[in-house]
Amino acid sequence: MIVLMGFCAPxxxxxxxxxxxxxxxxxxxxxxxxxxxxxxxFNQRIELLVNDHNSICSRKHAKRIMSAFFENHKPTSVYVxxxxxxxxxxxxxxxxxxxxxxxxxxxxxxxxxxxxxxxQLTIEE
Numbered sequence: 178m179i180v181l182m183g184f185c186a187p188x189x190x191x192x193x194x195x196x197x198x199x200x201x202x203x204x205x206x207x208x209x210x211x212x213x214x215x216x217x218x219f220n221q222r223i224e225l226l227v228n229d230h231n232s233i234c235s236r237k238h239a240k241r242i243m244s245a246f247f248e249n250h251k252p253t254s255v256y257v258x259x260x261x262x263x264x265x266x267x268x269x270x271x272x273x274x275x276x277x278x279x280x281x282x283x284x285x286x287x288x289x290x291x292x293x294x295x296x297q298l299t300i301e302e
Contacts, residue, residue, distance in 0.1 A: 199286055199293035200260060200267055207273060207282070208255045210247035216240035218286070220294040227300045239298070246300065250275040255282065267293065273300060 199218060206215035219236040227246050234242070250273075257271040265288030273280045285297040 200257075200269055203269075203284065203286070203295065204255050204257065208252055210252045212240050212243040212247055215243055215295075218293060218295050219298075220287075220289075220296050223295060224297040226298070228302065243298075250277050250280070264288075265293075278302065 203215065203218060206212075206217075216236055216239065219239050221236055222233055223236065223239045224233050225231070225239050225242060227242055230242055252273050252275050254274045255271060256274070257269055259268075259270045261268045267286045269282075269284050269286075271282045273282045280300050280302055283297070283299045284295055286293040287296050
């Protein structure tokens with residue numbers, strides 16, 4: 178434990194680099210309306226709020242919900258307003274622009290086993 182604390186600063190820098198690439202992966206999946214790609218980073222249980230659907234659900238169920246959302250709302254662009262990185266977690270706030278309108282976007286990722294996973298995803302009008 179003491180040895181790990183001695184390397185705290187380099188570890189945090191590595192977490193931020195890993196987090197940045199994961200956030201870009203997520204943003205690209207959202208921009209492309211790709212539920213398959215997006216679900217690769219879903220945690221086993223994810224808190225999902227998509228329009229009127231609000232639940233903690235499995236990765237598989239969340240993937241179906243996101244597929245349905247993308248079928249009804251084809252994304253044209255995604256904008257990130259804020260990306261707060263802290264201790265291997267990232268809290269992202271932005272917007273998804275679709276052919277049907279603008280949706281508020283937020284998601285929370287957490288570092289687990291050297292990978293970022295999405296624990297919360299919110300998309301609402």
